[in-house]
Amino acid sequence: MDQQSVQPPQAPEEADLAWLPAHPDLSAALAAARRLPQPAERVRAAAELAGYRHNFLAAGRIDRLASLDAVPPAELRGLGLFPLRLAILASHTVDHLFPALRVAGLGRRLALDLRVAPYGQYRQVLLGPPTELDEFSPQLVLLALDEAEFQLGLPLEAGEAEVEEAVARRVEEVRHLWRRARERYGATVVQQTIVNTAPPLFGNFEGLVAAAPGALVERLNAGLRRAAREEGVLLLDLAWQVARDGAARWLDPVRWHQAKQLVSLRSAPLYGDLLARVAAAVAGLSRKCLVLDLDNTLWGGVIGDDGLGGIVLGQGSAAGEAYAGFQRYCGLLGARGVILAVCSKNDEANAVEAFDKHPEMVLRRDQIAAFVANWTDKAANLRDIAATLNIGIDSLVFVDDNPAERAIVRRELPMVAVPELPEDVAGYAARLAEAGYFEAAAFTADDAQRGRQYALNAERQRASQTSSTDMEGFLRSLEMVMDAAPIAPVDLARVTQLTNKTNQFNLTTRRYTEAEIAQVMEDPSSVTLRVRLADRFGDNGLIAVVLARPAGEGALAIDTWLMSCRVLGRGVERAMLQSLVRAASARGARALIGVYRPTAKNGMVSDHYAKLGFEPMPPPPGAEDGATFWRLELDRFVAPEHFISIMEGVA
Amino acid sequence: MTRDAIMAALTEVFHEVFDDDSITLADTTTAEDIAEWDSQTHINLILAAEMRFGVRFRTSELDGLKNVGDFVSVIERKLA
Numbered sequence: 001m002d003q004q005s006v007q008p009p010q011a012p013e014e015a016d017l018a019w020l021p022a023h024p025d026l027s028a029a030l031a032a033a034r035r036l037p038q039p040a041e042r043v044r045a046a047a048e049l050a051g052y053r054h055n056f057l058a059a060g061r062i063d064r065l066a067s068l069d070a071v072p073p074a075e076l077r078g079l080g081l082f083p084l085r086l087a088i089l090a091s092h093t094v095d096h097l098f099p100a101l102r103v104a105g106l107g108r109r110l111a112l113d114l115r116v117a118p119y120g121q122y123r124q125v126l127l128g129p130p131t132e133l134d135e136f137s138p139q140l141v142l143l144a145l146d147e148a149e150f151q152l153g154l155p156l157e158a159g160e161a162e163v164e165e166a167v168a169r170r171v172e173e174v175r176h177l178w179r180r181a182r183e184r185y186g187a188t189v190v191q192q193t194i195v196n197t198a199p200p201l202f203g204n205f206e207g208l209v210a211a212a213p214g215a216l217v218e219r220l221n222a223g224l225r226r227a228a229r230e231e232g233v234l235l236l237d238l239a240w241q242v243a244r245d246g247a248a249r250w251l252d253p254v255r256w257h258q259a260k261q262l263v264s265l266r267s268a269p270l271y272g273d274l275l276a277r278v279a280a281a282v283a284g285l286s287r288k289c290l291v292l293d294l295d296n297t298l299w300g301g302v303i304g305d306d307g308l309g310g311i312v313l314g315q316g317s318a319a320g321e322a323y324a325g326f327q328r329y330c331g332l333l334g335a336r337g338v339i340l341a342v343c344s345k346n347d348e349a350n351a352v353e354a355f356d357k358h359p360e361m362v363l364r365r366d367q368i369a370a371f372v373a374n375w376t377d378k379a380a381n382l383r384d385i386a387a388t389l390n391i392g393i394d395s396l397v398f399v400d401d402n403p404a405e406r407a408i409v410r411r412e413l414p415m416v417a418v419p420e421l422p423e424d425v426a427g428y429a430a431r432l433a434e435a436g437y438f439e440a441a442a443f444t445a446d447d448a449q450r451g452r453q454y455a456l457n458a459e460r461q462r463a464s465q466t467s468s469t470d471m472e473g474f475l476r477s478l479e480m481v482m483d484a485a486p487i488a489p490v491d492l493a494r495v496t497q498l499t500n501k502t503n504q505f506n507l508t509t510r511r512y513t514e515a516e517i518a519q520v521m522e523d524p525s526s527v528t529l530r531v532r533l534a535d536r537f538g539d540n541g542l543i544a545v546v547l548a549r550p551a552g553e554g555a556l557a558i559d560t561w562l563m564s565c566r567v568l569g570r571g572v573e574r575a576m577l578q579s580l581v582r583a584a585s586a587r588g589a590r591a592l593i594g595v596y597r598p599t600a601k602n603g604m605v606s607d608h609y610a611k612l613g614f615e616p617m618p619p620p621p622g623a624e625d626g627a628t629f630w631r632l633e634l635d636r637f638v639a640p641e642h643f644i645s646i647m648e649g650v651a
Numbered sequence: 652m653t654r655d656a657i658m659a660a661l662t663e664v665f666h667e668v669f670d671d672d673s674i675t676l677a678d679t680t681t682a683e684d685i686a687e688w689d690s691q692t693h694i695n696l697i698l699a700a701e702m703r704f705g706v707r708f709r710t711s712e713l714d715g716l717k718n719v720g721d722f723v724s725v726i727e728r729k730l731a
Contacts, residue, residue, distance in 0.1 A: 055702075056695070056698070057667050057668065057695070057699055060668070060670070060695065061667075061670050064670050095691060096691055096694060096695070254708070254709075254710050254713070255694065257710055258694070258710065258713060259690070259694060261694070264698075265694060265695060265698050266698060
């Protein structure tokens with residue numbers, strides 16, 4: 001089962017995207033793809049090639065093949081790409097990174113439209129009169145500053161208080177720039193941390209001198225990170241990445257002096273990917289679920305052959321410790337909200353026995369939301385896992401030590417992320433981390449509960465199969481309590497996260513930044529609703545959102561109605577309508593207007609409004625193709641049946 | 652490596668960097684002769700050549716490059 005070939009040593013630039021598989025002949029594939037007649041077909045081919053390991057030269061060629069400029073956004077969306085406008089404001093040269101950045105975007109399902117502010121002009125652009133960037137209207141702004149830009153002019157003997165004050169002043173200036181970027185463009189802001197490029201003056205003593213260059217950079221970064229936390233700004237933490245990988249891999253002092261390139265061209269694919277994964281997280285495209293193989297992935301050996309006592313796991317051997325270490329890392333991912341699942345070719349009884357009886361197992365059954373051990377092919381099992389968990393197949397990451405299984409899954413399910421693993425289990429956790437599949441744009445208390453909630457869902461499903469013969473009985477037995485209230489500042493992070501990653505139960509799939517949602521929240525003529533749901537198994541957290549804006553003549557138009565998949569099929573939408581109608585009436589509205597905008601993923605809600613008793617209405621002039629419109633007169637509203645007690649917050 | 656062999660390998664580097672297999676090089680070829688050869692692609696060329704020939708150019712060597720002939724000479728000297 002464990003056939004691993006010895007790989008030839010790789011040049012450093014090719015080891016950079018080590019989680020991606022190598023293409024057998026990238027040049028030939030590029031040549032073939034260039035002959036495709038349609039621009040959209042070439043983009044599709046480029047997006048596929050972006051999923052293979054590539055250096056900066058190959059990135060340049062894939063970028064030229066894609067020529068994203070030539071394809072309109074609607075067509076890019078049709079290819080499954082998310083068009084995103086990104087502006088980079090930098091105090092060093094970044095243009096050389098653009099081709100690799102766009103290609104990294106394709107690899108993360110983004111079609112990036114990039115602009116750069118004139119070299120070193122970030123302050124003027126943000127604080128001064130309108131520039132081309134205002135017209136470009138970026139959705140994401142990266143502020144990329146470097147150490148040379150943060151010379152504080154302090155004497156080396158400056159004391160603690162003086163240094164602290166100078167750093168705080170500089171951080172406040174950057175904070176002001178973030179706020180401006182938000183106000184000007186309504187963009188999400190990403191701050192690049194400061195890479196320590198200064199050679200140490202004092203050696204090991206550097207950290208003991210408050211004004212020494214290395215100590216200053218560290219203090220600035222701490223200040224920027226804290227301010228970013230307070231402001232809801234995201235980080236591109238280049239400082240940490242460079243510290244982990246080593247400056248030699250990232251920086252090239254010759255190119256700094258020649259062209260003020262902070263990041264060397266050689267590192268462009270990795271830099272591009274770091275930024276692309278942050279952008280993907282903002283767009284709600286991060287992966288959600290980690291699916292793990294068992295034999296030789298979570299333990300050494302084959303449980304079916306070697307038996308409970310024969311597998312290598314835990315104390316007693318280096319390999320056993322390493323497998324336990326990998327399990328611990330997976331468990332921690334679960335604790336931060338990544339859903340864990342198992343997909344293994346095994347007799348279920350054997351697989352379960354290892355979880356239940358092996359004393360060194362770190363992962364527990366109740367941390368695994370979907371547990372599939374059988375002899376069916378893994379592609380089919382992965383489809384089942386996604387269906388069971390009610391998530392898209394494209395939110396899965398599949399980790400398997402067996403290169404043949406990886407290749408089959410990649411071929412059958414190209415939308416599943418399947419990282420290459422190092423030969424030694426000691427490197428599994430680092431490789432999975434390095435691949436950046438689970439990048440976050442927020443971390444809320446709800447995330448920390450998610451693994452538990454999915455596991456509870458599995459229990460609920462069992463309850464629905466065993467304890468209740470009828471649906472109504474099952475729903476009643478859940479003893480659901482819904483808490484519906486207007487969105488409050490404390491809800492913003494989770495609400496934004498939901499608007500950006502909910503794909504299936506989402507009537508309009510409109511993505512919003514925190515700033516945009518705050519605007520609706522503060523508008524007295526709009527109605528917002530955030531819904532939490534608890535039941536006898538536990539709290540499901542904040543699971544649904546409605547944004548409604550006045551549409552004239554006493555009507556409120558439902559701009560956004562979405563719900564997390566984990567509470568589907570429980571009548572929550574019917575209870576929500578009741579709360580929505582009440583809130584709308586309180587605002588003096590006479591009717592609700594609903595719109596359904598079809599996407600590749602939201603077919604399940606095409607008849608949402610019909611089911612809730614809305615009447616179809618003709619689309620208003622200028623409405624987009626395919627969208628359907630619905631109207632509900634509030635005086636004719638009859639509360640639909642549901643089995644949920646409603647608790648309403650202050651409306 | 653002979654000058655001719657270096658020129659042949661460098662030609663392949665140009666093909667890869669400019670994604671254009673029709674480029675032919677002579678000692679007298681300059682940035683004027685290749686439409687896409689600007690300050691940005693110049694750095695791509697240098698890095699690609701460094702990777703291809705397994706050499707590292709010094710800051711001072713980069714300032715003296717006027718045409719492809721100079722480029723070949725620097726590589727020749729480094730490989731000698």
